[in-house]
Amino acid sequence: MRLLALTRLAVLVPLMTAATQKRAVPEGFVTTNGQTFELDGEPFYYMGTNAFWLGLLTSPEDVDATFLTMADAGIKVARTWAFNAINATELPTALETNLTYYQVWNDSDWTLNEGPQGLQRLDYVVSSATQHGIKLILTFTNNWVGYGGMELYIYHILGNTATHDEFYTDPTIIASYQRYVTAIVNRYANSSAVFAWELMNEARCAGDSLPAGPDCVPGSETLTTWYQSQSDFVRSLDPYHMITTGGEGQFYWAQPDEYWYNGTLVSDFNFNGEAGEDFEASLSLSNIDFGTYHLYPQTWYPELDYPGSNFSVLNWGLGWIGAHANTSAYVGKPVIMEEFGVTGLDNKTSIYPVWVGYAIATGHARVHPWQFGMLNLTEDGGNRVLKYTDQIYQGASPNDGFTVYPNQTSVWDVFVAAAIVQDWRT
Numbered sequence: 001m002r003l004l005a006l007t008r009l010a011v012l013v014p015l016m017t018a019a020t021q022k023r024a025v026p027e028g029f030v031t032t033n034g035q036t037f038e039l040d041g042e043p044f045y046y047m048g049t050n051a052f053w054l055g056l057l058t059s060p061e062d063v064d065a066t067f068l069t070m071a072d073a074g075i076k077v078a079r080t081w082a083f084n085a086i087n088a089t090e091l092p093t094a095l096e097t098n099l100t101y102y103q104v105w106n107d108s109d110w111t112l113n114e115g116p117q118g119l120q121r122l123d124y125v126v127s128s129a130t131q132h133g134i135k136l137i138l139t140f141t142n143n144w145v146g147y148g149g150m151e152l153y154i155y156h157i158l159g160n161t162a163t164h165d166e167f168y169t170d171p172t173i174i175a176s177y178q179r180y181v182t183a184i185v186n187r188y189a190n191s192s193a194v195f196a197w198e199l200m201n202e203a204r205c206a207g208d209s210l211p212a213g214p215d216c217v218p219g220s221e222t223l224t225t226w227y228q229s230q231s232d233f234v235r236s237l238d239p240y241h242m243i244t245t246g247g248e249g250q251f252y253w254a255q256p257d258e259y260w261y262n263g264t265l266v267s268d269f270n271f272n273g274e275a276g277e278d279f280e281a282s283l284s285l286s287n288i289d290f291g292t293y294h295l296y297p298q299t300w301y302p303e304l305d306y307p308g309s310n311f312s313v314l315n316w317g318l319g320w321i322g323a324h325a326n327t328s329a330y331v332g333k334p335v336i337m338e339e340f341g342v343t344g345l346d347n348k349t350s351i352y353p354v355w356v357g358y359a360i361a362t363g364h365a366r367v368h369p370w371q372f373g374m375l376n377l378t379e380d381g382g383n384r385v386l387k388y389t390d391q392i393y394q395g396a397s398p399n400d401g402f403t404v405y406p407n408q409t410s411v412w413d414v415f416v417a418a419a420i421v422q423d424w425r426t
């Protein structure tokens with residue numbers, strides 16, 4: 001098959017001159033050694049997953065059952081949201097529906113909810129993960145509005161005429177974000193169930209509500225600067241746990257890829273810096289321990305539906321995986337394929353084995369499908385709206401079209417087999 005021709009790494013100025021120094025960490029904490037993860041001095045390979053909704057579950061039994069199902073499938077690292085924010089107007093409904101919330105915004109500030117409907121639920125997730133031998137990637141906020149992302153900080157502190165990227169530069173917003181980060185990091189700093197802290201889900205210059213401003217453009221390195229200062233900040237709070245960006249892994253290349261769209265040749269936003277990220281630069285930061293990338297060609301390229309498009313979902317994905325594996329080798333740090341998805345069971349069944357197999361074959365990528373599906377949840381008759389459009393329906397965890405449930409064995413078994421392969425490598 002034809003891969004995207006991605007050979008530009010050779011033209012980059014070396015970003016790192018020496019391998020990062022290995023950090024001594026407490027027993028049970030995962031750390032890095034070159035391109036590999038290590039746990040208690042041994043290489044740590046794993047199969048991962050995503051279940052953002054763990055902290056939203058109201059039943060401890062459902063949390064336990066989910067981790068048990070993960071452990072049975074061989075999963076060792078799960079990624080979940082360590083944020084859930086609402087505003088004061090939403091509070092009465094949240095109280096009425098038993099909705100999880102960690103922050104309540106009112107005017108230009110928020111209060112932390114450490115109560116039973118707040119961080120005590122995340123405490124339970126962390127303790128249940130510990131009991132089931134699963135580690136967690138905990139994310140501090142979201143580029144998107146879902147579950148109260150970064151735009152809540154912008155609306156409440158700067159108002160709705162600000163641009164999305166002011167989040168990365170406004171001192172009041174940065175202080176507010178760091179106050180929340182401090183609460184979360186201090187709460188779980190001693191837990192070996194924390195695999196890594198994650199600065200943001202899918203940081204970009206633009207959001208799904210607010211646009212990018214003129215200061216967040218290819219070459220401005222706005223996100224790199226923010227990743228640097230925030231990873232340094234987290235490191236100042238916690239000397240041991242790994243830290244990562246949570247970015248989609250977009251590149252800023254001098255010669256970005258191009259492709260045909262409806263008869264026109266266009267520059268690929270995943271390679272030209274337009275999204276805001278510069279993957280090589282952010283992976284090279286001293287307190288970013290490993291890199292993350294996401295993979296959604298169907299959603300990212302509606303162009304694929306036009307005649308004349310000269311790439312496929314499958315092959316674009318392989319090129320993307322290869323490019324990140326190359327960057328991992330070049331910078332000398334691990335990368336993980338932190339989210340990926342295609343819609344349709346047939347698409348999943350044909351594409352996932354190829355992507356997952358290739359990612360594992362590159363030697364560096366640990367894979368986290370988006371997203372884990374759980375059946376037979378007990379909560380509230382199994383039909384309680386969590387927030388936005390996600391809900392538990394007839395005992396099934398939220399389904400956004402990307403969810404894979406245990407009954408979908410043509411795909412589920414691909415992941416179980418990948419977990420076994422990862423185990424052999426350890």
Ligand SMILES: *[C@@H]1O[C@H](CO)[C@@H](O)[C@H](O)[C@H]1NC(C)=O
Pocket residue numbers: 058059098116117121
């Ligand atoms: C709300 O959630 C808690 C668990 O956090 C649970 O104990 C309680 O029964 C729930 N209340 C209602 C009314 O569902």
Ligand SMILES: *[C@@H]1O[C@H](CO)[C@@H](O)[C@H](O)[C@H]1NC(C)=O
Pocket residue numbers: 087088089090
């Ligand atoms: C709070 O959020 C709701 C959406 O859930 C929105 O309609 C409302 O305007 C917000 N209130 C404030 C004060 O921002």
Ligand SMILES: *[C@@H]1O[C@H](CO)[C@@H](O)[C@H](O)[C@H]1NC(C)=O
Pocket residue numbers: 088091104106107
């Ligand atoms: C929000 O702030 C207003 C004005 O300071 C106050 O009256 C109100 O009680 C606050 N709401 C909540 C939920 O804290």
Ligand SMILES: *[C@@H]1O[C@H](CO)[C@@H](O)[C@H](O)[C@H]1NC(C)=O
Pocket residue numbers: 189190
């Ligand atoms: C965390 O561990 C440090 C030393 O490793 C200790 O000083 C501190 O008290 C611990 N904190 C908690 C909350 O257990």
Ligand SMILES: *[C@@H]1O[C@H](CO)[C@@H](O)[C@H](O)[C@H]1NC(C)=O
Pocket residue numbers: 003004005258259260265310311
């Ligand atoms: C698509 O066409 C462009 C322009 O000819 C070319 O640069 C690119 O490599 C092609 N992509 C694939 C996957 O063949």
Ligand SMILES: *[C@@H]1O[C@H](CO)[C@@H](O)[C@H](O)[C@H]1NC(C)=O
Pocket residue numbers: 262263
């Ligand atoms: C696709 O190209 C045709 C012909 O040039 C044009 O009429 C149409 O508006 C284009 N569609 C999009 C979505 O760009």
Ligand SMILES: *[C@@H]1O[C@H](CO)[C@@H](O)[C@H](O)[C@H]1NC(C)=O
Pocket residue numbers: 003004005006007319320321322323326
């Ligand atoms: C990765 O690097 C190798 C060796 O430099 C090169 O042959 C290959 O084309 C690169 N692959 C991608 C996807 O960038």
Ligand SMILES: *[C@@H]1O[C@H](CO)[C@@H](O)[C@H](O)[C@H]1NC(C)=O
Pocket residue numbers: 298304313343344345347
């Ligand atoms: C499968 O993928 C193709 C190509 O992206 C897409 O057109 C189709 O809608 C997908 N099928 C489903 C059921 O989502």
Ligand SMILES: *[C@@H]1O[C@H](CO)[C@@H](O)[C@H](O)[C@H]1NC(C)=O
Pocket residue numbers: 375376406407
């Ligand atoms: C869910 O429950 C049904 C019937 O109660 C059972 O047949 C099925 O095996 C269960 N599924 C899982 C994944 O536990």
Ligand SMILES: *[C@@H]1O[C@H](CO)[C@@H](O)[C@H](O)[C@H]1NC(C)=O
Pocket residue numbers: 375394396405407408
């Ligand atoms: C698996 O469970 C989901 C969620 O309940 C359901 O929508 C789907 O039809 C089931 N699929 C199979 C193959 O049984």
